[in-house]
Amino acid sequence: MGDTTTIPAPFTITPAVQIPTPKTLIKQGAEAIVYRTTYLLPTIPSLLKYRPPKAYRHPILDARLTKHRCLSEARLLIRARSLGIPVPAVYFVDESRGEIYMECIEGDSVRDVLDDMLMQEGGEGKVDALMVKMGEAVGKLHAADIVHGDLTTSNVMVRRKVRKGLLCAAQEEVVEHVEDEGVVLIDFGLGSMSTAEEDKAVDLYVLERAFASTHPKAEKLFKDVLEAYQRSYKKSKPVMRRLQGVRMRGRKRTMIG
């Protein structure tokens, strides 16, 4: 014991924050659980999407699916981001454990934000701008042949804060409050690559229904979204035509036999 005291410690760590960072549950879906936690450093916030093993499934099948889905979701996010489509950045993927660490978007979902905005003084202009941004984001996504698969107003976030360097350690300097809110598309768990007009039209239809079920002025709002969508996605004509067909029959095809 005596000897060790003679060597001074190179530096001292005073744990100001708890290590490891506790995970806070944000959402529990059928397939995955989403936590808020940190990545690398306790000062870097992160979102953890965890796909737990399913006891009902054969373990080999379960492992295969978890791995495949983690990788495919991460791949879609990375592809979208590289094309400038607003989606969370992927930090780290551990597909054998079913974990994806990604950027934590500070803000609220469009679903939660919309009604507040409409009530505000002069909120209409803000809402119009928001609809344009949504339309542009979805248009870009489809132009890249990425289909979201579950495009609801809950899965589009309005960003309130931006971290300049995502993985910068110091928190205070990099966080900026933004006046001009951007939208971010989240949860690509059901997403896929697809060139099919049908898949893209169903994406739009699901979004339309999400508007209709939660917002009284849905029709006008969705019209704005579609206009911006068509502007940012040059080859959207066939998709729009297909959307008519999907509207007529609903999300489901008519049953045969």
Place this chain on the structure above:
Amino acid sequence: MSPTSTSPPRRFIALGLEGSANKLGVGLIAHFSDNSPAQILSNLRDTFISPPGEGFLPKDTAKHHRAWIVPLIKRTLKESGVKVKDIDVICYTKGPGMGAPLQSVAVVARTLSKLWDKPIVGVNHCVGHIEMGREITGAQNPVVLYVSGGNTQVIAYAEQKYRIFGEALDIAVGNCLDRFARTLNIPNDPAPGYNIEQLAKSGKVLLELPYTVKGMDCSFSGILAYIDQLATQLAPSSDADSTTKSKQERKPLLDPATNNPITPADLCFSLQETVFGMLVEITERAMAHVGSSQVLIVGGVGCNERLQEMMGEMARERGGSVYATDERFCIDNGIMIAHAGLLAWRTGFETKFEDTTCTQRFRTDEVHVAWRD
């Protein structure tokens, strides 16, 4: 006798005729005006069974139904002791199903309606399954997985409709199992799916098959094509004749881990684990979506104990429970048609005689469910 029980509850009796596929079912059910549990007076069924390797064709199935429906109705009346005058309403399957078998049963329903001067109610087959499952199990407002030879649907009730949340985009799961039974030449008696289930119990190796879930929908035709192809690569059985041997010049399919030959049992096991995994997954997604913890399995494939076990495991994890019935009510039967028809009739519904047709396409969500809140 206490004074309150002086007037006994009014009894309503319905005759149900079902023949949308290869099962011909005749049933008599009684409801009571005090809403006590329904009473099953008779539940008879006769199944048209095709030889191994063959499916049931519409024309042969219709012939079977035409031959057996009158004797079956006579037996039902005799065994239950119900008089024709006691029957309130005649219910038959309007659809969905195979055209010729549906028609042969509808003709009988129409004839009896005129002969006995009774009102007639055309019933949606899927709604029949759901209502029967609810009545037997007592499940209040479950997410329903309806799986049979012709249908694969995940259903939840909302605003007087059974809404379809997910479904098979091509063939039904039961059709996939039945057709694979044909590939392996497994007998169709008592049911191809039942024989696959028994064979799967001795399967050990899980082969990698396509897993095709898309949101709450799924697809089975690709899996069938894939596993059919695997079946051609099985090692020839010892009693195989020379013609099959000459085809088997390729190396037989082996388990990569142990180098043992893959058996038909392994294929059945792999098929069940994969397709049932898909079904449980889409059901779980629908449950999470509507916030329900009860799940009810109906339809012929619902008898499968492995499916029930997997579903039970999933429901338990969600803090809920699974409801299932046995073959008497899971597999197509006349009682369920009588039950659903009687529910509708008691709300004042009746099918006009000129509308007592049948249709091969009749979606579950087209029916107005007037008898639920």
